[in-house]
Amino acid sequence: MDPQWDDSLPIYRQLRDRVVAMILEGVLKEGDPLPSVRSVAAEFRLNPLTVLKGYQQLVDELLVEKRRGRGMYVSDGARKALMKDERQRFLEDEWPKVLATIQRLGLSVPDLLRTGAPAPTAPYPTQVGAASGTAPGSTPAPNDGDLNDKND
Numbered sequence: 001m002d003p004q005w006d007d008s009l010p011i012y013r014q015l016r017d018r019v020v021a022m023i024l025e026g027v028l029k030e031g032d033p034l035p036s037v038r039s040v041a042a043e044f045r046l047n048p049l050t051v052l053k054g055y056q057q058l059v060d061e062l063l064v065e066k067r068r069g070r071g072m073y074v075s076d077g078a079r080k081a082l083m084k085d086e087r088q089r090f091l092e093d094e095w096p097k098v099l100a101t102i103q104r105l106g107l108s109v110p111d112l113l114r115t116g117a118p119a120p121t122a123p124y125p126t127q128v129g130a131a132s133g134t135a136p137g138s139t140p141a142p143n144d145g146d147l148n149d150k151n152d
Contacts, residue, residue, distance in 0.1 A: 011046060015054035023063065023079055024086065030079060034064060034072045 005011050022028045037055065041048040055072055058064035063078040102112070 012050050012054035012057070015040070015046075015051060016057045019054070019058060020063070020082055020086075023074060024082055026079075028074050030074050030076050032074050033070075034058075034074070036071060 005014055009017075019028065019034065028034070034055065035043075037048050037051045040046065040051045055064065059066055059072070063075055063082065064072045065075045066072050
């Protein structure tokens with residue numbers, strides 16, 4: 001975890017978000033223990049109650065489970081639940097902004113693919129569905145893949 005904290009968000013929330021990112025990236029897998037509250041507090045020079053509050057949010061969201069006397073562990077199904085939630089958040093909050101920027105700049109799919117990041121290891125959904133992420137009043141680009149895969 002990066003020891004830099006952003007002043008615009010409470011530290012306990014940033015800590016929660018970092019653990020979520022670690023689960024999504026596969027650094028923490030289902031059944032893995034979270035670092036102890038004491039070790040995180042010492043490593044990042046935080047109040048242990050701040051760390052505990054961040055961890056408690058994960059427990060409340062059923063992403064982490066407490067095991068009395070043993071610590072906190074990533075819950076079964078946590079990654080799948082997070083992927084579903086993060087995809088939905090992206091499609092509702094981020095994608096409209098990204099799409100608007102793409103349209104404003106007149107970028108085509110080949111432009112994006114040519115200058116984009118390296119190809120992911122997991123395949124993208126290729127089925128075009130009803131919710132294609134196209135802004136109201138606009139037409140989708142040819143061969144536009146559906147990023148709103150309903151089967152997840």
